[in-house]
Amino acid sequence: METIQENKVIQFTENWSQPDNLSSLRKEARQALNGMDFPTTRVEDWKYTRTARITNKTFSQQPTNLAVEAYKIENLTCHELVFVNGYYDASASTILEDDGLSIEGVETLDETAYAELLEDTEENVFSLINKAYSTGGVSIRLGKNKKANYPIHIIHVITGTSVIANTRHFIELEEGAELYVITSYNSTRAADCFNNAVLEGLIGENAGLTIDKLQTEEQTVFNITKENFVQDPSSRFLMNTITTGGLLVRNGVNILVEGTNCHTEINGVYLGRDKQHLDNHTFIDHLFEHCTSSETYKGVMDDSSTGVFNGKVIVRQDAQKIEAYQSNGNILLSEKATVNSKPELEIYADDVRCSHGSTTGQLDEDALFYLQARGINKKSAQKLLVAAFVGEVLDKVTHDSTRAHIDKLFLRKFGWEF
């Protein structure tokens, strides 16, 4: 018998329906939620992000459909998987012929195997809510030594009023497989909506996964996403998070490096305007020796926006010869903007090279003057410098169509041209 105590989490979710699939996982999640509460700023992990703005509201599940053409990436032939308000829209999705690649609903997964694969990954109250109430998701599997012919674009759109979208995807790359995934979070002029998404997966030996994540929702949408990945020996993981939208965004990237000779790279750009609150949390856990990891996060905060970066790298005992690098740069464009940065290192092995750096400042006066002296007006000069600042990270997006799409987003939102 499951007994559920009266608390805020229960209240928050009480009107939602639970699909029948994955029932044991859902039950487990609900049990874990039992007695849990939403984090306050007294909880170290949520020190700089107030979730009460989200959790004081009421959300409901609203299946619907709409035209998604606008959210597609131009000139990119890819598998397009569309989720509207957290529900899979088969008619809007396109799945191409691709040898060795299987794309199915996440409910087709064998529950026990699924649970075992990811037993070490960390859950928080939001990812548990997602687990208990997820309304859709895909399970992507790529066979041994296969390289997918086409990238996969998972399009999330949220629309309506007070909608919650709980999507949960799973990616598994078998030995030597190679895959490129784009996940985009979009919205219409939605009001008070909440995207609560989880993406998790397993990267097999020698396999390589690249993810570009684009967050471009309207400034009325809350977005809490979590990416949990486990890396097997000699695997590669690269993820770029580009955040321009959302009212309150919290990204959590957790990588468990469970093998030697792995490379992990997570990068991010966050551009805040108005009252946006953009929070990036990363966690890389080095359990084995001879691995490298690198993190570069850059933020430009304008108006009354707040940027948060909290990166953590742990090097476990005997995980020797690790090279870990973490860098966070922030530019404040307005008097009222705020930046909180907390790059952390926890090292339990001695033969390592770990470093981190964090800077907060403004555009270089000398550089601005130099450009102005050459007839470029101040506004353009500023744009140019900001573009150069975030360019270092954007250049990590190596796929041309995606890069062009990102540039267009920036142009649309900020009038910037790179």
Next chain:
Amino acid sequence: MGYTEEELAKELENQEYKFGFTSNFESDKAPNGINEDIIRFISAKKEEPQWLLEYRLKAFEQWKQMTEPEWAHVHYEKPKFQEICYYSAPKQTKKYESWDDVDPEMKETMKKLGISMEEQQRLTGTAVDFVMDSVSVATSFKAKLNELGIIFCSFSEAVQEHPELVKKYMGTVVPATDNFYAALNSAVFTDGSFCYIPKGVRCPMELSTYFRINEGGTGQFERTLVVADKGSYVSYLEGCTAPMRDENQLHAAVVELIALDDAEIKYSTVQNWYPGDKNGKGGVFNFVTKRGLCERNSKISWTQVETGSAVTWKYPSCILKGDNSIGEFYSVAVTNNYQQADTGTKMIHLGKNTKSTIISKGISAGHSHNSYRGLVQISANADNARNFSQCDSLLMSDRSGAHTFPYIECKNSTAKIEHEATTSKIGEDQIFYCLQRGISEEKAIGLIVNGYCKEVLNQLPMEFAVEAQKLLEISLENSVG
């Protein structure tokens, strides 16, 4: 002869505490435990005015409501507060008339610590306020300081003779309710040092205090208050050694610095409390609250060399309240065997054009853990604030840990903040370079460690740098030259 890092690590593990001796004199002790009566007893013993007793009782009330902090990256068995003796003073029948009257055993103790009074008076020109357990027993150079109007005395003496100053400044930087250990200290502090530099006076000598825990099971609750009035300057030294004891001893001190307009305070610490034996048994718990307040154009500089204590929990901080004020923090923390240190600083920028510099160097050997935890906070009004932080960690054993937890919070767009941290072991290429030039491996390691700490050691006053180097030598014996 070849000398490898492993050998060095082994030596580090095997070497025992050098200053582990105990002097035998009877103490005037209060019964163990803490309650209102004990606080009244301490207050009565010290013949304190009513307001101070009330201050203590209020702090005790608050302390009872508080819980011990657990956020630090350290693990230890919590002290049993009811088993600690909160008052012990060396038994004295009368005040010493002159230096010759001082108990010879006490003189011997001081000699072992290398601070023989006569020598110090003659050679270094340093005034020493020596604290044996909780009561200060000797003060020198008083006359000279008196001439300039500088007050440098034990805290209890200050309470008797300058109550107006103590009442005005005590608890203004570290309020009684600041944290668990500060509240405990505010309730039961037994003695400490008080220093007041009048307007425009430049203190002609380094002021220094030696603390020493002596009675087994005695908690040490010192309180230091340094006030530098407008335009004055003082350099204050604090050094600690503790004898070898098996049970854990608690040390919860409070240090408050107040730099008024245009004043400068330089506060240097050398800490080598007993770190426990090589199996992590015993050792001092060092839970200290240190904070300074900077008014306009003033400067506070903290320098610390930390080699002792089983568990250290210490964050000397600066509140840069006044415009153009400057805060500095230079630290070397060495941990060995099973020592744990969670140390760093807080730089709170409130005023315009405020500047802060943080240089922290950690060295971990054996099974020890060394964490840097620092906060740089720029408030919305702190225009043109500037901060530079550098935290380096050197790992000397594969069972040791080095951790960095910087917090950077910026609410002002004109601020410039830089933070960088590195963690590594001594580079093989560096050692190779030295070997090529005929420097033995042992000397090379010594050279590299010395160079690594130099930025901080250079900040220490001359008289103190010698002792600090001596301590580093002891901590990393046979490895540094």
